[in-house]
Amino acid sequence: MTRKIGSGKLVIATHNAGKLKEISALLAPYGLDCISAGSLGLPEPPETGTTFVQNALIKARAAAEASGLPALADDSGLSVAALDGRPGVYTADWAETRHFEGPPGRDWYMAMGKVEGMLQAKGADVPRDAWFSCVLALAWPDGEHAVYEGRVDGTLTWPPRGEMGFGYDPVFVPAGREQTFAEIAPEEKHRISHRADAFAKLVADQFGV
Template sequence: MARLGGGRLVIATHNAGKLKEIGALLAPYGLECLSAGSLGLPEPAETGTTFVENALIKARAAAEASGLPALADDSGLSVAALGGRPGVYTADWAERQWFEGEPGRDWYMAMGKVEGMLQALGPDAARDAWFSCVLAIAWPDGESAVYEGRVDGTLVWPPRGKLGFGYDPVFVLNGDTRTFAEMEPDEKHGISHRADAFAKLVKDQFGA
């Protein structure tokens, strides 16, 4: 099985914040992380129906275009009572339609969609939910590896906290009383679905 050594690794994102977060996690292992955006790589269409498929699409596209190993992630929120939705369409639910104002993402609107669907199911609807993160590494020779992380919790309403992003203000981790958006970022990053996936990646790739 191929393994990451020192050297350059493409992070398949055009998001500077995500590059910084992932780069910090991998810095102890001697990797120089470059974003797909900084290399001018195009963003592939995420046509998969699972987190694994979409993460692999992004990682493979970046590896093929750059000739370097590439790491991509795909993550989102799934709600049990909604059949696992929004799932891979987590970000899509935040996209404003033409009649909803300026183009872009409105996460309060997205949280409201989830809450509206739960309320439509009645007062006894289960509010169990989970965040998933899939990390995929692809090498230029076609080899790949996938690591999956998950955290379980419940949804609350109204949203609470201003420290998170996305659906964080309505997600309470099992065993806690705070939403992710009420936790300090360092604490959340240590227990999140992304942290779970990264711990598996590091153990497998670096034996740590």
């Protein structure tokens, strides 16, 4: 039987204000007071895992141990079937940080172009199946943990389309749709996304909803 987090404070293992806001909104109905690892001054642990589960657990355990509170972390990314599942856990790393043009940050257009270039190198008939994965890891200071995995399947398109998403959203068309994630309204995307799938499993297990 899975341990329950109940109500009270929950550390979200992130230094990203946008991610804290999104996760806090999803958990607000369940009496949780979400605070970020960044606001507590906790360091970001090296993500040395080779799977989404491993990296999510690394972040959740580090935050729980350092804060003495339950902690939630997520790890997510894009996998492309014809590229043997790459970029996978290295999704963000493929968007190398800009240093010379514009403000520092991830260059997602370059990352999308890298994926497209590798697909085109395999020929015009290469399958373009892909999926987004999201793993949510809950950890307690005593080491106990729970993991919830979400996924959404789709295909890749080129050139990128849409302005509403981030990351690889402009080239990902979810199964059964014609629009990319970046062309779908955020509230609709959040309803069908890999993160929504993982959160639905967490809520069902933790809160019986």
